[in-house]
Amino acid sequence: MPKKSKEEKTILSQKLRVVSIGISTFADDLRSQGVEVVGVDWKPPAGGDVEMSRLLERLGS
């Protein structure tokens, strides 16, 4: 059995601290609920080339 340390608390018992990637209104809605949020100004990787981004992903993994 893994021992339960403070670090192993589940998300249900933690204060949410969020990175929001994509639609900016989701970040705005969380901010309005008092949640600490950092929004990412996301752009498609490799200029939007899906094949290229899959290749990069494979190389990176």
Added chain:
Amino acid sequence: MITRVIVKKATYRDSISLMKISNTISKLPGIAQAAVVMGTELNRRVLSEAGFAGAAIGRAASVDMIVAIEAKDAMSLVTASTEVDRLLSPGERPAGEKAPPASLEEALEVLPDANLAVISVPGQFAKREAMQALARGLNVFLFSSNVSREEEVELKRRAKDKGLLLMGPDCGTSIINHKVLGFGNAIRAGTIGLVSASGTGAQEVTTLIHKAGLGISQAIGTGGGDLSEQVGGITTIQGIELLEADDQTDVIVLISKPPAPSTMRKVLEVARRCRKPVLVNFLGGYVSPRLLGKLRAANTLDDAAGLACELAGGKRRAPADTLPEATISTAFAENKKLAKSQKYLRGLFAGGTLCYESQSVLRPLLGDVYSNAPINSDYKILGEAPSKKHACIDMGAEEFVEGRAHPMMDFGLRNLRILQEARDPETAVILIDVELGYGSNADPAGQLVPVIQKAKRLAEKAGRNLPFVASVVGTEGDFQGLARQEKALSDAGALISPSNAQATKVSALITSGGSIEAKIREGPN
């Protein structure tokens, strides 16, 4: 009229930002119509149906942006194009303010102890972002749709191995520690915890619980594919176990479309082991008594909310499935006003689960219903095809959202469909759902009222009376205002029901009148 179409290669903005820009440009003087959209197949088709022709649109790819403007004169066109460019430019940042992070890595430099990533990028890029978040030890709320089942399995296995929760893909709603992720409503805190494979299902049940005076501890969204055979309920099982261990939760409610049989067995086995009472709602899907064991089952979302309240110590309320007498009389009165040609019910849904629930409620009343997301696959019609006989269309299905904001936010496509149904002499009633809360349009009634009025006028000109039935998913705490929204829709002539299940029954009664009265009065079906 002059039109101009510009394709901006490899230029990306999210669908909601683009919807806002499109709306702003459409309202400029001298502009007949305007759209700024990503060049997905859906958007290219919508543009060509709106009268924008040209090879440039055909050559655009889903990662290219299309700016399409139709103006009364050249001056208006130039002004609008300039305004598009201004709205698309990042704008000046005050001196000293840093640019926002461009990646998860950069964001974690700003917020090193982040514990959750909310990801809503186009589907083809979603796995990559989610894998990176998991690798950095973050839980994930994955809103993106168009993610393959194989990718979902890979993501969920990785999450589980790391002791993290991956909600999604195609996860519309979660409420974690009383904070709404994605679409969701202002719900009071309470002791009922949800695990839901359906976003609108969770919204419907949580708002009905709130209206009954009780509240929610957590609502863990799993994404609609979680209970498929391939995924095997990985997130659902994690969710049930989390709620069983959660001090705030006394009652567990499990919501999903009917799961794959092997997955249902697995998930219910875990549920039966819980010490806390567990209530399941598979939206009309059959569960054998042996599998159910000590668990409770509910037929509709309305029923699930009522039973959950009872299990959490609330008062037993009147069976939610029973229509009040006054409502039955109103429906009969509407039925009498129908022309001979008006034979079929047409449901146009922003909420996919509500579309499914309506089909499930209608099945014993009117028989199987045609749908782009049918219960019975023999009744499948394409989303973009005209409705056939009784039909329920999920306007939030993947074919309607690729590169477009969800219909809870962007009413464009559903409004067009409402007018299409209104022109069809066979349409007897139009059934709609309206969702309030975070993520939804700031004024859904404001979007719908002019269209309802226009649809009614269209039908009237052709000698028909066209009734509308609506249910509003929301609470008085939602920023759009539940009472204000319901009043505006009611003033426009829509009949308002307190739940989708009831709205569906009212619509069925309007369509078929006395012939199904006995079945309606029998109560839950």
